[in-house]
Amino acid sequence: MKRRSDAFSSLAGDPRIRGIIAQVILLAVLAGVFGWLISNAADALSRQGKVFGFEFLNDTAGFGIIQTLVPYTERSSYGRALLVGLLNTLLVAALGIIIATVLGFLIGIGRLSQNWLIRQIATVYVETLRNLPLLLQIVFWYFAVIGSLPGPKQGYSLFGTFFLNNRGVFLPSLVLEPGSGVLAISLVLGVVLAGVIFFVARVQRLREGRSFAALPAAILALIGLPLAALIATDFPVSLSWPALKGFNFQGGVQLLPELFALLVALSTYTASYIAEIVRAGIEGVPRGQSEAALSLGLTRAQALRFVIVPQAMRIIVPPLASQYLNLTKNSSLAVAIAYPDLVSVFAGTALNQTGKAIEIILMTMLVYLSISLFTAFAMNIYNARIKLTER
Amino acid sequence: MTRHWNSLAFAGFAVLSLTSPAIGAGGPTLQQVKAKGFVQCGVSDGLQGFSNPDDAGNWSGIDVDVCRALAAAIFGDTNAVRFTPMTAKERFTGLQHGEVDLLSRNTTITMQRDVALNLEFTGVTYYDGQGFIVKKESGVTSANDLGGATVCTQTGTTTELNVADFFRVRGLEYKIVAFDKEAQAVEAYEQGRCDTYTTDQSGLFAIRLKLANPDAHLILPEIISKEPLGPAVRQGDDNWEDIVRWTLYAMVNAEELGVSSSNIDEMLKSENPEIRRLLGVEGSFGESLGLSNDWAVNIIRRVGNYGEIFDRNVGAGSPLKIERGYNKLWKEGGLQYAPPIR
Incomplete structure (x- = not known):
């Protein structure tokens, strides 16, 4: 009896065994919680007489979408509407990431500029945009800025080729x-x-x-x-060529005001975070590095380009990746200004028409998760490439 | 000490008697409602004439009056009701999950909603149809002139589908901009993002009043869909469904029989057997619903008959001044018709 309790206490005393026991308990608790959640959802579904399934994806959607990157009509299926929404999300996310990166680097470097005015402007930019709620900024750009543009008939035009009005920007397109x-x-x-x-x-x-x-x-x-x-x-x-015909411009390509407002808001907002990350990255490079570069006769710009930024990138990239993920996820605020993104089209209209709440929310979450994991994966590869090579 | 125990026991008994289901007291929803002391009613997030809060947070409208009538029928008190504003997108999930006891939220009855969403619609409070509003300066006078137009609407509504059908059938081009909230959709229309805004025609009348210059806008004459609006309850509680259904029928029957909030006391003495049954002087219709027999008296006295609530909220007595139209009683050429109480 005594020996057994000794054996037990020595087992429990062994940190390795104790660690395993703790993990087993944690796993059991997690499994229990998920099991309960799933059975609860299944219960609720059966009480409402609903069947869990994805057959609805083949049904006719019946509603229109204003911006479709792939062919889509009212006769297309809900599955197709999902694809349209997804592509619209990816479009705004990809464009937003490019603009936010360029803008963020410029402003981040501007905050360290020798020029007093540039430094102040960059500081005001960062402190203002970072500290206002994003939703407010999106609504501001959409209703206050673009909304106050004149209508198609009174809008601005440049050489009769480019048009700007409250229906968006119209450009000639290649056929x-x-x-x-x-x-x-x-x-x-x-x-x-x-x-x-x-x-x-x-x-x-x-x-x-x-x-x-x-x-x-x-x-x-x-x-x-x-x-x-x-x-x-x-x-x-x-x-x-875009030309005014009836209510609106026909021909050419149209940049939707919804896309424009969302893109501007998302990229200027995210750029303010990226600017801070860039500044931190550059300031994280020891001062001796730039002094050495300057003493070798490099100009300020050369020192920045060949010495500072390559080293700063190692500090910048990991938090930059999380800003890209944030931008992508924040694009779901599109629903406030009627940009037809994944949440608006699929988790909004399609959900409401079909009533398949659990299926659609699950799918939407899964899609966002995949986009985020893929972005993180790509950024990890890039991060590994620029890593300091030890010799 | 004993006194304390006594009062505690009394309190326990009181709670028990409130929560324990008495036989013949109605279905589970009615019992829950009676236990909590009020009806939880899902309404819109602000639509004048239907459900709209004032500055002090008091709700009014024809949909709100249906909820108040229900509270009057159950509790004899029109204030025994609480309102949950819901967007078009939230409403069905909210009802299914029991956040509200009923929806009285300008909701169109459709087969999809009835069958696939497991709701039960209990009658038509307002026969509506989808229409368009345009700026007069656009020169458009008919929905058939709308080819190529950009249309603003609210997501998660039947209007999105109707508009697609309308343009598809006529082979007309259109662009749809679908907003989450009605206020934003209307704002975008007013700013000129869209050439027209579309929703149920009654809603257009309400919205036009809120625009900066109502006279600059025209509601097109065409109605492109059938939109019977009515209250909805969860499937599976027949008693509750009956109560909501007959609350509305009682108001329509009252109008047909000439019983109103102003003459209800005289009508209680009426010899007309139809009126006597409606008002519970004969028969025990209220009790078979799990209510008291004067349920309809409470509705009519405190809320009014159908004609009164129509007039007060959307008709001639309201700023909207919508014609009765399809919502006239069947005897006057309209569609409002209630089965008899007998």
Whole structure:
């Protein structure tokens, strides 16, 4: 008896065993909680006489969506509406990430500028935008800024080609005619060729210390090839010009005011966070580094570009990734200004028409989770690439 | 000490007697409502004439009066009701999950909602139809001129689908901008983001009053859909469904029989058997609902008959001044018709 209790106390005293026991208990509790949640949901569903299932995705949606990146009509299915909403979310997230990054870097560097005025402007920008609720900013851009633009008939126009009014921005667009396949192939070839030129130049520079002018050569490949293809195939593209017809402009491409407002609000807001991350990253690089660079005769810009920023990037990238995730998730505030994103179209209209609340919310959460995990994955790869290589 | 125990026992008994289901006291919802002492009623987040709060937070409107009539029927008190404002998107989930006892929220009866969402609709408080409002300066006078127009609306409503059908059938182009909240959709229309705003025509009359210059806007004559608006309850409690249904019928029957809040005391002495049954002087219709026999008296005295609530909230006696139209009694060429109480 005594021996057994000794054995037990020595087992419980062993930190390894104790750790395992704690983990088993935690796992059991978690499983219990999830089991309860699921059975509760199943109970509620059966009490309401509903059946859990995803067949509704094939049913006809019946409603219209104002911005569709893939063909969609009222006759399309709910599954198709999901895709349309998802692409709209991805569009605003991708554009937002690009703009926010550029703007954030400019302002972050501006906060460290030698120029007093630039420094003050950058500080005011960061402190204002970071401290106002995002939803308020979105509504402000949409209703106060774009909403106060004149209507299509009285709107602004530039050379009769670009139009700005409360229906959005209208630009001429390319219309591809038969035979434009060659052009598409030449575009792809141009991009590939430009990549090859950069690669060769890099290899040469690493080996010989100097190399040919890669940038002009790459630009020539990017523009020259498609141009040659255009001439060879007798211009199989035409321009579609926006023109006022009836209620609105027809032809060209339209940048929706909803997209515009959401994009501006999301990217300026996120840029204020990115600016702070960039500033912290640059200030995290020891002062000696920039002093050394300057004493070697590099200009301020060169020191920044070749010495400071590469080192700062290691500090910047991990929190930058989480800002990208935030921007993507924040894009769901689109519902406030009628931008047809995933939440508005699928978790809004489709949910209401079908009543499949649990299925649709689950799917929506899963989609956001996938987008976030994918973004994090991509940023991790980039982070690993710029990591300090120990020799 | 003994006194304390006594009062405690009394309190316990009182609680027990309130919560324990008495036989013949109605279904589970009615018992819950009686136990908590008020009806929890899901209404809109602000639609003049239907359910709208004033500055002091007092709700009024035809949908609100249905809730008040229900409270009068159950408790004899029109204030024994609490209101939960719900967006179009929240309403069905809220009802299904028991946040409210009923929806009286300008909700269109559709087969999908009745069958797939497991709701029960208990009658039509207002026969409506979807219409369009446009700015007069646009020169549009008919919905058929709307080809190419941008249309503002609220998501999660039947209007989104009706508008799609309307333009699809006519082969007209359109663009839809669907907002989460009505206030934002209307704001966008007023700012000129859209050429027209669409919702139930009664709602358009209410909205036009709120616009900066109501006279600059025109409600188009066409109605593009059938929108019978009525209260809804959860499926599965027949007694509660009956109570809500007959509360509305009692008001319609009262109008048909000429019984109103002003003449109810004389009518209690009436020899007309139909009136005597309605007012519980003969028969025990109230008791079979789990209520008292003077349930309809309480409704009519404290809230009024159907004609009174229509007139007060949306009709000639209100700022909206909507014609009775389809909502006239069947005897006068309208659609309002209640089965007899017998």
